Amino acid sequence: MKSRPGPVPRRARAISLARVGVSLSSASPGFTLLELAVVIFIMGLMLSITMPYLGGFRQAELRSQARRLAGRATYMFDEASGHKLVMRLIFDLDNNGYAAAQLDPYALQPVFAPDKSVSERPVMMPAAIRIRDVTIEGIGTVNRGTVWTSFYPEGYVDATVVHLDDQSGDVMTLEISPLTGQVAIIAGDVMPSGMPR
Numbered sequence: 001m002k003s004r005p006g007p008v009p010r011r012a013r014a015i016s017l018a019r020v021g022v023s024l025s026s027a028s029p030g031f032t033l034l035e036l037a038v039v040i041f042i043m044g045l046m047l048s049i050t051m052p053y054l055g056g057f058r059q060a061e062l063r064s065q066a067r068r069l070a071g072r073a074t075y076m077f078d079e080a081s082g083h084k085l086v087m088r089l090i091f092d093l094d095n096n097g098y099a100a101a102q103l104d105p106y107a108l109q110p111v112f113a114p115d116k117s118v119s120e121r122p123v124m125m126p127a128a129i130r131i132r133d134v135t136i137e138g139i140g141t142v143n144r145g146t147v148w149t150s151f152y153p154e155g156y157v158d159a160t161v162v163h164l165d166d167q168s169g170d171v172m173t174l175e176i177s178p179l180t181g182q183v184a185i186i187a188g189d190v191m192p193s194g195m196p197r
Contacts, residue, residue, distance in 0.1 A: 072098070077155075080157075132164065
C-alpha cells in the first residue's frame with residue numbers, strides 16, 4: 001500500500017518559491033515610479049497625436065454647414081436662370097436659419113412664396129454654428145433681422161458675403177459671385193475688396 005505524501009511544510013514551500021524567483025515578502029500590489037512614468041508618457045503621446053484631429057472634428061461641422069449653404073445658393077442660381085424665375089435666399093439672422101422663396105410670375109399679384117422645389121422648410125443652423133452676418137451690395141452688412149439675396153432670371157445674383165462662425169471663434173466666409181453665381185468658401189474672416197463693411 002502506497003502512502004500518501006503529507007502536507008508540504010511551510011518552510012519547504014518558501015524554499016521552492018525562492019528557487020522560482022518569487023519572494024513572498026517582496027511582492028507588492030503597487031506600481032514603481034518607472035512604470036508610472038512610462039504610462040504617463042504614453043498617454044501624453046497619444047493625446048498630442050489626437051488633439052489636431054479633435055480640432056478637425058470641431059471645424060468639420062462648420063465646413064459642412066458652409067458647403068450646405070453654398071449648395072443651396074448654387075442650386076437657386078441655376079433654377080432662377082434656367083426657369084426664368086426671380087428667387088430669394090432669405091436669411092433669418094434672429095432665428096439662425098435661411099429659406100428659399102420664389103416669385104410666382106403667373107399670379108395676379110406676384111408675391112414671393114416658399115420654394116417647394118428646394119425644400120418646404122427653412123434650414124436651421126445647429127446650435128454650435130451661427131450666421132454671424134450677411135453683407136449684400138447696395139444694402140451693407142446686416143447682423144440682425146431678416147435680409148435676402150435675390151437671384152434673377154437674366155443669370156446674375158446680388159453680390160453677397162456670408163460669415164458663419166462656431167462657438168470656438170472659427171469663421172468661414174462664403175462669397176457669392178454676382179455674374180456667375182459661383183460660391184467661394186474661404187476659411188477665416190474675409191471681406192472681399194469693394195464690398196461695404
